[in-house]
Amino acid sequence: MHHPDQTRPDLSALIARLDLKAKVRLLTGSTMYGLHAEADIGLAEVHLSDGPTGVRGLTFTSGPPVALLPNATLLASAWSDEVLHETGRLLAEEARAQDVHVVLGPTINLHRSLLGGRVFEAFSEDPYLSGRLATAYVRGLQERGVGACLKHVVANESETDRHSVDSVVDDATLREVYLLPFEMAVADAHPWSVMAAYNRVNGVSATEHDGLLNGVVKGEWGYDGLVVSDWFATRSTAASANGGLDLVMPGPVGPWGDALVAAVSAGEVEERVVDDHLHRVLLLAERVGALGAPRQVTAGLPRPDGDLRREQLTRLAAQGMTLVRNERATLPLERGTTVALIGRHAVDTVCMGGGSAQVTPPHQVSVADGLTALLGSAVRVVDGVEVRTRAVAARAGSVRDPETGDGGVHVVLLGADGAVIEERHERAATSMIGVDDDLPAPVAEARFRAVVPHGGPLQLGALGVGSWRFTVAGAEVGRIELRLSTDDAGEAILRPPSGTVLAEVPDGALVEAVVDLRAASGLGRPGRMAGAGLFGLVAGPAPRDPAVVLAEAAAAARDADVAVVVVGLTEEQETESVDKSTLALPGDQDTMVRTVAAAARRTIVVVNAATPVLMPWVDEVDAVLVAGLPGQEAGHAVAAVLLGDREPAGRLVTTWPVADGAAPAWSVTPVDGRLVYAEGAFLGHRGHAAGRAPAPAFWFGHGLGYGTWDYTDARLVAGAERPGAAVTVTNTGLRRSREVVQVYLRPADPGQPVRLAGWQAVTLAPGESRDVEVPTDLRMWRRWDVATATWALLPAAGELLLARGLGDVRAALPLSDD
Structure with missing residues (x-):
């Protein structure tokens, strides 16, 4: 945060006061999550923290309890700039409470292959949706003086051989798809740092990629912020220093230090390059209040387990939950309904993914606890089949410290x-x-x-x-x-x-x-x-006999008005450092759903997973709610949605395929060290719409909510350089509901994929109508001309689609390039 009431330090003058060794020292971290202080120039320590779904603090474990937010795909599923802006502000408060200056997020790599282990950390398969939501997140965070860090530049969509894999991406796809969310956030929100990835891009390590870091990010985009390495990602001295990397993490050791001093002395790296890196480090420090006058301590911040956080996190989780099936208006449930609540994920709800996204929350509310709190004895809870193959640490409530008597x-x-x-x-x-x-x-x-x-x-x-x-x-x-x-x-x-x-x-x-x-x-x-x-x-x-577990589930389902089966993935599948091998639910969960559906009057399935899963039983159940990884208030949010206290107004941010491999991009396994992005710009819904993959189970943008909608009077509206669309929407349902009007551009050129070009949300009472105008983003009308290495505008030809997801197009508006 700049300090308008104070004279900003002259960074060049400060740099000139340091000798080469002192300068270089400041370009590698001091600890796992800290940067060096330098008293001679008024530089205090800068603290960084992992933070996709909560600000963990300065340690990987054992830190204080902090708020655990819904995961990125669940937040993104709200399709709401306001939700992501509030998320940024919340994270800034969590950071200020722990003296953290930079939160390492958002993750805006794309959901290229759904086997990717970190898909749960990233917003979407769509670059425009990802870029727009990242912009709101960064603004919310940095408004309160805490730096954001866009990660990971670039083509870092899978975990297999992640330190060595070479992501092979053609220039047009790189520009139009994978760099776009970074470009949007840099242009529209000015993040104070970005992170270079582990992988190579077209043969060059991301941490030493002169063409990307110096050429595109700092050059074409005019980015004045800091480029930091992913942790332990930097493998060279001169190549990374010359390639645009500004800061090596973690410290205190690494490939720079004395080796970089020697490289400067040998003429391999010019000292002005070191000075530019240090200028960016100091600018970050100045922005976050660690250079010169220290930032003020913020008092009275909400507690992670306080009423304000509970309300916020319940609401944020519920807003992104997505109802993908709801036959016979099975949901919402009426109070007085007896419920058989079945499944390991009901009693041991998974609230967050694995790896660096993990935090220590004050509590994690299970679906069983949340639903029982609202319905009491009307709920019968039945544990389900095993969902893990690996053991997990004992829960604090199941063991006690013999010295203190406390849980743990x-x-x-x-x-x-x-x-x-x-x-x-x-x-x-x-x-x-x-x-x-x-x-x-x-x-x-x-x-x-x-x-x-x-x-x-x-x-x-x-x-x-x-x-x-x-x-x-x-x-x-x-x-x-x-x-x-x-x-x-x-x-x-x-x-x-x-x-x-x-x-x-x-x-x-x-x-x-x-x-x-x-x-x-x-x-x-x-x-x-x-x-x-x-x-x-x-x-x-000890594990139980699956046959006994299934018999108990069927008996409970027969005795209740409705069965709610909670299924999902765990940190074995949704985690950093490993990719999935299938989208199938682990264990005997599919059998459990089918067994319950055969016995129950009505069956609702709640999917406790951030990423798509296969649903071979989908036609056998009455309703399916995608609940994501809902954070610490998981059970309260799911219960509120099931009973209609909150609307599951989410829309899918990723296309859900019908089978393993039935997607435009699939394999995450490098061949001879190379992972080729052969689908080009046709990933996700773009490829499905072009016939490059079978029709999906559920399209990107799909979501039913608790309303029904009519679209009338669809029309083109003039824009500054390219048109947008407008339509009258009417809530024809019985409940107040939120609709997301989506506009897709289908270019006339079949070599160009359909793409999301804008959206606008509206909340209406039953019977209410409103005109909704959706401008299109000019950046979605561009193509990268490889021959000239410049952007060119697509002609205003083809059509604009007004849709509730590409599986429910309500109007197609022809474009004319006259």
């Missing part, structure tokens, strides 16, 4: 000599070792100790690379060795291996899991990360 575990870290280095209470039953901490000696062994109040036949186990040993009441019950499955050092942090043993545990018994980290280097862990990673204690019920 007691962790003891020991050195090679057996001396205690540190003891911790961990609420989440997991502990990050060797990443967030600053310990006086390497950790050789870690002990996780917990009391299990309610015993029985349990799965005991662990997360994290090493040699593990388990005891119950002092008696050994098993050993396991856990290894990494890939050469990605991030796996130990983001997706640590897990394993379990079955044990009989008496009520109130002390359970201990001990991991020997000295064996880590022999267990597939890269040397740089030896002894570092996420570790945790697993303690949970």
Whole structure:
């Protein structure tokens, strides 16, 4: 945030006061999430935090409880600039409360292949929708003096071999599709930082891509902000410094430092290049209040578990939920209805994705808790089939620290000599070792100790690379060795291996899991990360016979007025560092839905997943609600929507295919290191509309809400350079409802795909009508002329489509290029 009442510092003069070594020092982080201070020029530390769905703070785990927002696809499904602006302002408050200066978001890579592990972090398959929502998010965040960071530049749409994959994208597709959301946000919101990706782009690492970083971002776009590397992404010294990267993260070590000083001395990098990088670092610091006069402390910020946050997060989650099927007006439910609520996702609702998007929330409300709070004894809850193949850390409520009595575990870290280095209470039953901490000696062994109040036949186990040993009441019950499955050092942090043993545990018994980290280097862990990673204690019920579970579900469904089956994915599929292999629901969830549908009078399926899943049973059920990953108030939001207290007015941000592979882009596996974007600009709905993939199960833009709509008097309206469209919409339903009028451009040239060119939302009472005008964005009328390397405008020929998603086109307006 600029300080108009103060004299802004002369950044060039400040830079001139530093010698080369001092300058270069400021171009690599000081810690995992911090930048160096320099008292001689009035520079304070700058703090960065991961933040797609919450501001985690300056540690990967063990930070204070913070608000957990709905995930990006759910927020985007509201198709609302206002929702994303409010999201940015909320995140800024969360950042200010933790002295965070820069939030590492939004993620505006596209949903190219639905197998992508981080699709849940990004807004949409559509570049225009993504760019417009990113603009609102950045504005909301930076209005309150907290920097945004657009990520990841560019063509970073999958996780397989993510540190080495070469994304091969033709120039026109790169410009018209994958760079467009970044271009829009830079032009319209002026973000203070952007992040260079792990991957290569057409053979060149993103962190040293002169053509993209210097040529396009800083050159053509005139971007004056900071370009930061993704964490551990920078692999070179001179090439990255000359290629446009400004800041290497994390620190304090990396490929710059003394090596960059030497490169300048050898004439490989000019000192003016270093000065430009530092100018951008200092400009960021000045903007966020870390250079010169410090920013004021903001008092009275909302608590993450306070009433204001609960209301906000419930409302934001509900607004994006999308009703994709609703036969016989099954939803909303009437109060007094008896409900059989079935499924593991009902009792253990997944509120966030895995990897760097994870935070420690104050609570996570399950669908069972939310619906029971509204309907009481009218709800019968039945656990469902297993949904995970990997073990998960014990929940804080299921184990207690033997030292403090609080929910969680007691962790003891020991050195090679057996001396205690540190003891911790961990609420989440997991502990990050060797990443967030600053310990006086390497950790050789870690002990996780917990009391299990309610015993029985349990799965005991662990997360994290090493040699593990388990005891119950002092008696050994098993050993396991856990290894990494890939050469990605991030796996130990983001997706640590897990394993379990079955044990009989008496009520109130002390359970201990001990991991020997000295064996880590022999267990597939890269040397740089030896002894570092996420570790945790697993303690949970032993698996049940699926046949018994299904019989219980069918019996409950027969006895109720309606069955609500909650299905979905978990952090095994929706996570950083790994891609999916299928869109099918894991485990026996499809069988569970069909079993319930055969027994129930009416069946509603709630999909607790951020990304599309296959629904082979869709014609056998009455309603399907896509609930996404709804954040900490998940259950309250789902319950409010099911009962009609809030409308699920969302529209799909991604096309849902009918089968694996039935999409324009599919494979995320590089061939000889290359991942070719062969579909070009025809990804998602663009490719389906062109016949390059089978008709989908549900189109991009689809969503029923709780209203019905008539479109009349559709017409073209004049624009500054290209026309827009207008239409009269009438709410013909029985409830107040929100409609999203979508306008698509279908160019006359068949080589150009149909594309979203504008939208406008309107909320109307039953019987109310309103004229809605939708201007089109001129950027959606462009094509990149490869021969001249410039933009050219498409002719005003073809047609504009007024639609409720491309599966429900209400009017086609011919264009004339006269």
